[in-house]
Amino acid sequence: MTLLMDVLPEQLGNWANLLTGKPYLWQQGEWIAGQLEAPQAHLVLLAEQLSKSALQQSLQVLDTAGIGVELVSIKNIAQRELVNLRLSSWSPELKAQLQAIATSWDIACVPALPLGTQPGLVLMDMDSTAIQIECIDQIALLAGVGEQVAAVTRAAMEGALPFSESLRRRVKALEGADASIIEQVIANMPLMPGLITLVEGLKAMGWKVALASGGFTPFTGHLHDILQLDAHFANTLEIIEGRFSGEVLGDIVDAEAKARILGELAEHYHIPLSQTVAVGDGANDLVMLAKAGLGVALHAKPVVQEQAPVCINLLSLEAVLGLIQSA
Known part of the structure; x- marks a missing residue:
């Protein structure tokens, strides 16, 4: 069975009934029933609504790199659409190229994925x-040292300051503050x-x-x-x-x-x-x-x-x- 990309629906969520649960290989603008012999990676695209354009742009990158592609599944999980592709090879450069074009969808391009059917x-x-x-920033805000502590938090999260040093510095700024602040933060913790x-x-x-x-x-x-x-x-x-x-x-x-x-x-x-x-x-x-x-x-x-x-x-x-x- 062959599926022509040009005539497939614009929303990938509408492809599910057409795929009949079988894997398909991408070859010159069409999907042909079959699978990769030795896949080396996964590419998952995710969005609230995943468009055919997102897949086409990703396939263009993969075609240019000479990567074989197998369409494994299209699913709706937690009201989000995703497509799972197997790839014939993987590299950090390929991942970076696919990430760079993902302007309206998220991606995972990895050598392996955990199996949901197994314990994890x-x-x-x-x-x-x-x-x-950031809870410590909220404690500090209520303690009247918010800006001082938030600046240290930012530096730590960006890697500009060793975490242990940053934590001790932020906690030191809270010295003498009423510990009941903790319960106030918990009550408003989104x-x-x-x-x-x-x-x-x-x-x-x-x-x-x-x-x-x-x-x-x-x-x-x-x-x-x-x-x-x-x-x-x-x-x-x-x-x-x-x-x-x-x-x-x-x-x-x-x-x-x-x-x-x-x-x-x-x-x-x-x-x-x-x-x-x-x-x-x-x-x-x-x-x-x-x-x-x-x-x-x-x-x-x-x-x-x-x-x-x-x-x-x-x-x-x-x-x-x-x-x-x-x-």
Whole structure:
């Protein structure tokens, strides 16, 4: 069976009934029933509504690079459309070219994807990933040192300042502030769009979900409780007589700690690293993103965009569920 690109519907969501569940190979402007002998990578395109133009522009890049393409599936997951393609080869340069043209859709161009049909683990950062704020910035704002602390936060997330140093500096600025501020922040802590969809979808699949945050335990603990997560890790603020002492207790959860936590959780739950997904937005997430089977940067800072395996810029956390279920 052959499908001519020119006569296929403009919205990829309308292709599903035409594909009959079989793989197709891309050859000179048409899709021919068949599959790649030895695929080496995946390319997933995602959007609220995915257009044929997005696929055509991507295919043009792949044709120019001499890459063989197999159309695996077109799906609607969490009310988002996606197409999963297998590729005959992969390179960082190819990924960069495909990312550069993705102006109205998100992409994942990776050597491998985790299998949603097998047990897995998602480990997320919290601030600006699972939630829409940086908790320490909100504490500082209520404590009257907002601009001072926010500037240090920005420098840390962009990689301009070592995370541990930045955290101690920010916490020191809170010395003497009333610790009840924590409850005020929790009461107004906005979840990242797609978070509940992602967690509920993962739990339905039997996956483990955890947080590893450079933030603080009251906030990760709150999310752990309301979302029924499997584990959470964060820093402990010292509180003396109801006020912040300006110190952090114990070891700091920095970039290396997050990566270590990923490995320890995977070992604890008997999950191979290839079946792990890490999600974050800042420079202190990069080691974790690199270690995971799939590393996803969400609305990330420029330094993270340059290095992360996958960057989600237009959609939100529901896209992570789409990637896991795309095969």
